[in-house]
Amino acid sequence: MAAAGSGRTARQAAGLVLDEATVDALRAQLPRVASVVVAEVMQQVPAYDVPFQGRMGKIIERAVQVSLASFVTLAAGAAPQGAPVGVGVAAARELGQAEAQRGRPVEALLSAYRVGASAAWRELSVEAIAAGVDAATLGRFAELVFTYIDELSAASVAGHNQQTSSAERERLVQLDRLTRGLLTGLAESALDEAVAAAGWVPPRTLTAVLVERDRVLTTAGVLDPRTLTLAEDLPGVDDHAVLLVPDSGGRSRARLLEVLAGHDAVVGPARPWGEVSGSYARALSAVALGRSGVLDTDAVLPELVLHADPTALSDLRDVTLAPFADLPEETAERLKDTLRAWLLLQGRRELVAETLHVHPQTVRYRMNQVRDLYGERLADPDEVFALVLALGR
Secondary structure, rough: OOOHHHOOOOOHHOOOOOOHHHHHHHHHHHHHHHHHHHHHHHOHHHHHHOOOOHHHHHHHHHHHHHHHHHHHHOOOOOOOOOOOOOOHHHHHHHHHHHHHHOOOOOOHHHHHHHHHHHHHHHHHHHHHHOOOOOOHHHHHHHHHHHHHHHHHHHHHHHHHHHHHHHHHHHHHHHHHHHHHHOOOOOOHHHHHHHHHHHHHOOOOOOEEEEHHHHHHHHHHHOOOOOOOEEOOOOOOOEEEEEEEEOOOOOOHHHHHHHHHHHOOOOEEEEEEEEHHHHHHHHHHHOOOOOOOOOOEHHHHHHEEEEOHHHHHHHHHHHHOOHOOOOOOOHHHHHHHHHHHHHHHOOOHHHHHHHHHHOOOHHHHHHHHHHHHHHHHHHHHHHHHHHHHHHEEE
């Protein structure tokens, strides 16, 4: 804008004092000029066609007239030194804020200013010439018109940015509250209120993805832009961040896992959006497995079940594997590995030998030792089930 480029303000540009007769002539034309300005903005800036009609159009026309009156006061040299340029600048800031609240981009408002400035100059210059203003004064008058419009534009941009920034900060705060509420299983009514406050449109499902906190921005960059994130004070974990990814269940899950490749991440199951706390809980439980890369919790369900109660698992192992307790540690581990492979491969000696990389005769020898330790317990289905669990990884 011209004012920004020249570094001059409208007050500095007002190096003229119009005579009283000219000022009176301009003031008398302000209602007409304001009407012309509004009509041209409506015609040339589509964003302001409907908003300028009816009662709102009258309000805007009055605001334009007030700004023009403020400008004429400045041109007449009647504004006190050190005072604001006029109510026009304050109104322009408020207008920028109002436009941001309505969700209109600032570019539409700046277009309106450009169109309005041209219309105002055309109408005011005709009146100035009719009042006998000389060419030199008319030139300075033109500079003042467009410098003043630049100040109004700058004030509106500042107001728009201020409102947008404030609204964005508030939106992020509300999204954080919503995300935390989703993770902690907020009551349905409270959750609906949080959704409304955040202006969030719920997807069908959400999938919780846990990543190390310092990787959250990198990971979020490859995910659906609707993804909710929370990186501070996560319930149940200290050094991780969570991303709640929309609509990544069913066949879409493979795509999510593919996108996450190369990012250390724990991926919970897809859940209806209001029940994503269950996905988060599943992902939390999988963190304890200590796997690197992308860990799909759907692929490790047996391990998660097995490790769901570490104390119970420890007690089960103490009781079920007690016969190995008196053996040397190395011998006990060899026999446990052999028994585990034997049970999982249904006693097929050749497959057990191949899995353990030993000779089938070695398998026979080891299993004879195991039978000596367990006897008929190896024929009891409940005992076998307990052994499979106890020997699980």
